[in-house]
Amino acid sequence: MSDGVTSYVRTNRARWNEISDDYQRFNAPRIRGQAFTGDVAWGLWGLPESELDIFGEVAGLDILEMGCGGSQWSTALARRGANAVGLDLSERQLTHSRELQQETGLTFPLVQASAEEVPFADRSFHIVFADHGAFSFADPTRAIPEAARILRPGGLLAFSHISPLYEITVAQGGDHASRGLVRDYFNLRLFTDADGLVSANLPYGEWIRLFRSCGLLVEDLLETRPKADPSLTGRQRADNEWARRWPSECIWRLRRSAF
Numbered sequence: 295m296s297d298g299v300t301s302y303v304r305t306n307r308a309r310w311n312e313i314s315d316d317y318q319r320f321n322a323p324r325i326r327g328q329a330f331t332g333d334v335a336w337g338l339w340g341l342p343e344s345e346l347d348i349f350g351e352v353a354g355l356d357i358l359e360m361g362c363g364g365s366q367w368s369t370a371l372a373r374r375g376a377n378a379v380g381l382d383l384s385e386r387q388l389t390h391s392r393e394l395q396q397e398t399g400l401t402f403p404l405v406q407a408s409a410e411e412v413p414f415a416d417r418s419f420h421i422v423f424a425d426h427g428a429f430s431f432a433d434p435t436r437a438i439p440e441a442a443r444i445l446r447p448g449g450l451l452a453f454s455h456i457s458p459l460y461e462i463t464v465a466q467g468g469d470h471a472s473r474g475l476v477r478d479y480f481n482l483r484l485f486t487d488a489d490g491l492v493s494a495n496l497p498y499g500e501w502i503r504l505f506r507s508c509g510l511l512v513e514d515l516l517e518t519r520p521k522a523d524p525s526l527t528g529r530q531r532a533d534n535e536w537a538r539r540w541p542s543e544c545i546w547r548l549r550r551s552a553f
């Protein structure tokens with residue numbers, strides 16, 4: 295990958311390489327099944343694409359996943375007939391992607407690069423997307439213009455993200471939401487989270503101005519709300535109750551203008 299990477303991207307690459315095996319062991323089982331069924335679901339609360347209908351029909355489309363991790367998503371889309379490409383910063387995450395390709399027999403290109411500088415020609419893809427992927431860790435002012443550049447006119451950029459509202463309830467260095475506004479809203483951009491990862495977010499208005507400056511039209515901002523789940527306990531129960539009252543995550547749905 296290019297050596298033009300910024301220092302926080304270098305930090306994130308090292309950190310994702312370190313935590314990748316644990317991430318795949320503990321978090322990925324939640325989405326592993328979709329690689330075998332093709333039925334994808336968005337975000338921490340697993341809201342089915344079949345209900346949200348963010349992509350529409352994907353067969354025959356050129357689709358790039360930005361921050362593909364173990365490629366459970368891209369594998370599912372390849373199973374549904376898309377020409378998938380998985381891109382990730384971390385070589386260890388891409389090793390897990392290759393293992394899944396061997397297991398499923400579904401192969402597609404895997405590329406190691408940062409979302410801030412991607413090795414694709416202008417107008418290469420019909421869809422660029424991420425589910426809590428690269429847009430949660432790359433500087434938005436670099437990654438969003440890159441995504442817009444490689445989208446075809448009329449193409450779709452869709453990505454899920456922690457909501458800006460949620461971010462400002464998490465104490466600096468903390469790892470869960472509170473019921474107070476404990477961080478500055480206007481300073482959201484790049485910040486180090488409890489895992490030592492540098493995360494990214496922006497105030498809502500800045501997101502919208504950035505999209506517009508890249509020729510991206512906002513089709514929707516889905517503020518996803520999980521179903522109440524009384525079977526959950528402890529931390530998961532508290533997170534579910536929080537997200538029933540306020541948006542913990544959101545999905546941007548953006549259309550590249552035809553010009």
Ligand SMILES: C[S@@+](CC[C@H](N)C(=O)[O-])C[C@H]1O[C@@H](n2cnc3c(N)ncnc32)[C@H](O)[C@@H]1O
Pocket residue numbers: 303306310322325360361362363364367381382383384387407408409410424425426427428431432
């Ligand atoms: C939370 S994981 C999500 C991956 C996948 N969507 C999943 O649900 O398992 C975020 C991924 O983004 C990747 N990533 C972080 N910063 C990136 C960047 N600047 N460019 C490309 N990928 C990045 C990480 O290596 C990691 O695999």
